[in-house]
Amino acid sequence: MLISSPFAADAVLAAPTVCDPARTASLLDFHGLVDELARVALDYDAGRIVSPERLVVPLGDGGVMLSMPAAAHDIGIHKLVNVQPANARLGLPTIHGIVTVCDSITGRPLCLLDGPEVTGRRTAAVSLLAIRVLRGRAPEDVLLIGTGIQARHHLKALRAVYPHCRIRVRGQDATASEAFCTATGSDLVSPCGRETPEAVDVVITLTTSTMPVYDEPARAGRLVIGVGAFKPEMAELGGTTLLGSDVYADDPAGARHEAGDLLRAGVDWNHVRSLATALRQPRDPARPAVFKSVGTAAWDLAAARVAMSALAAGR
Known part of the structure; x- marks a missing residue:
């Protein structure tokens, strides 16, 4: 036919x-x-x-x-x-x-x-989809860790879809954070120190670090999204966060080879759910969750x- x-x-x-x-x-x-x-x-x-x-x-x-x-x-x-x-x-x-x-x-x-x-825009959009599905409501206070290209794409995405959301930025140092925030010209975007404020409901890591840049105890109602680490030797998220959270990945099969954070923490892969699973089966948004983004064509x-x-x- x-x-x-x-x-x-x-x-x-x-x-x-x-x-x-x-x-x-x-x-x-x-x-x-x-x-x-x-x-x-x-x-x-x-x-x-x-x-x-x-x-x-x-x-x-x-x-x-x-x-x-x-x-x-x-x-x-x-x-x-x-x-x-x-x-x-x-x-x-x-x-x-x-x-x-x-x-x-x-x-x-x-x-x-x-x-x-x-790549930049669809990766940021995947993070927004994770927020929509796993959080269930608009974020009010987001922390971006990183000041590179992906941080800029995520900032654009957040401001487009959630224009009233407060965005905090933690760079490699205070100078990098300040420069990034000043360039936006927005009062809703501000530098963040080493301590994560309790009000933060979404954390997005956007670095190529080989050591965890976020490893805080899992917090009820807080969604943590790992984006930057895309090789087995990279790790942005630590075991304290990962092992205390419900873990999701955009592509669990790819994550087994590329998600250094999850590999280093020794997560139970049988409990790593896909983004599609979250779309089909709504979860309790009050539970702490981690979403790992590795990407796929x-x-x-x-x-x-x-x-x-x-x-x-x-x-």
Whole structure:
């Protein structure tokens, strides 16, 4: 049986739309991203989206090329990201990348999106989805630990979806925290010292630390989200927090290989639940919870859907 493509047949020969970082960002509204990620999480868990483990290929001077495909009934995506730490001394970005979007039926390339922008915005949106599902209500007081690129994306996401939320920032030192907060120009964003205020109801760690940057006793009603550690040797969250909390992961299979925090703490993997499980089975938001974000190309596919819808609407 011939399956029709959702994309116009008269555009078969059209060149794919190429989006620079600014255009890519304009297509990825955070409200739409969170909603689409919720749908994709359920589809991915049910096997309706294929997202294999990423392929890592070495590049010169210590760099790596990361290949991450995903496919669904409507579109397929391939994110190709080059990570080159040596670029710092050249004054160049450490990460370069692109997301290619194609029609699943014909294979025709439809769009090229900026890889770092897709990754940053969809990762922040995954954190917002975790807040929506695991907390059950809007956060009032959030602590961001880290002042890098992901911290900036999370700040944008929080201000877009929860504009009245207070945001505290803990950087590597007081100078970094102050500079980050001053750049926002918002009275709702302020530096935070080493002690976490009791009022904080969500903590989001956004560093590449190899030692825990947050290891406080689990607190009822507080959600802790670990984002930055993406290798087995990295660990942002400590065992005190993890072993006293309900633990969720966006992709538990990937977390077994990449979530250094969980590996070091020796969590019981039989009790690490997926984001899809949280979507299907509401939990008691009063219980302390940890959400570990490791990422999967399925989330990039969700972002590509949002971008394609925005393009189709003429945005």
